[in-house]
Amino acid sequence: MKKLLTFLLAALISLGGFTTLASAHEQKAGDLVLEHAWSRATPGGAKTGAVFVKIENHGDTADQLLSASSEIAAMTEVHQMSMENDMMTMKPAGVLDIPAHGELVLKPHSYHVMLMGLKKPLIEGDTFIVTLEFAKAGKVDLQVVVGKVDDMGEEH
Ligand SMILES: [Cu+2]
Structure with a gap:
C-alpha cells in the first residue's frame, strides 16, 4: 500500500511538472x-x-477579482467596455465576481486590464507581468504574452 501511494505521488508530481512545461499558457x-x-x-x-x-x-466558493497592478504602466485598472448611446465606452469595472465552478473572461470589447501610460512599447512575442489581486486566491503574478497589433484572440 505504501509503495502504491509513493508511486501515485511520484506520478502526480511528474504529471504536474509536465503540465507546467507543456502549457506556460496556464497558471x-x-x-x-x-x-x-x-x-x-x-x-x-x-x-x-x-x-x-x-x-x-x-x-466550491466564489472568488472576486479586486484589482490589477503592473510595473510596465503608470496606471493599471480593470475596465469594462460597453456600448452606451451607440458609443463604445469604458470605465473601471469595480470588483468582479468569479462564481464557484464558473469563470470570468477578460476579452476584447468586454472586461480587460487597462494599461495606461506604458513605460515602453509592447512588442510582439515579449512577455510582461501584471499582478491580479483576488479576494480569496490573493495576489497572482500573471505572465502576459504580447500578440499581434490586431490580435482579437480568436485564433487561441
Ligand atoms: Cu480600458
Whole structure:
C-alpha cells in the first residue's frame, strides 16, 4: 500500500511538472486557473494597452477579482467596455465576481486590464507581468504574452 501511494505521488508530481512545461499558457492560484493571458503589440508609440485572460474557478466558493497592478504602466485598472448611446465606452469595472465552478473572461470589447501610460512599447512575442489581486486566491503574478497589433484572440 505504501509503495502504491509513493508511486501515485511520484506520478502526480511528474504529471504536474509536465503540465507546467507543456502549457506556460496556464497558471494556477488556489482554486483558480488563469488561462492564456495576452495583450496586443502597441503600434507607433501608443501609450495604452489592454490585457486579456480567462479565469476559471474550480473551487466550491466564489472568488472576486479586486484589482490589477503592473510595473510596465503608470496606471493599471480593470475596465469594462460597453456600448452606451451607440458609443463604445469604458470605465473601471469595480470588483468582479468569479462564481464557484464558473469563470470570468477578460476579452476584447468586454472586461480587460487597462494599461495606461506604458513605460515602453509592447512588442510582439515579449512577455510582461501584471499582478491580479483576488479576494480569496490573493495576489497572482500573471505572465502576459504580447500578440499581434490586431490580435482579437480568436485564433487561441
Ligand atoms: Cu480600458
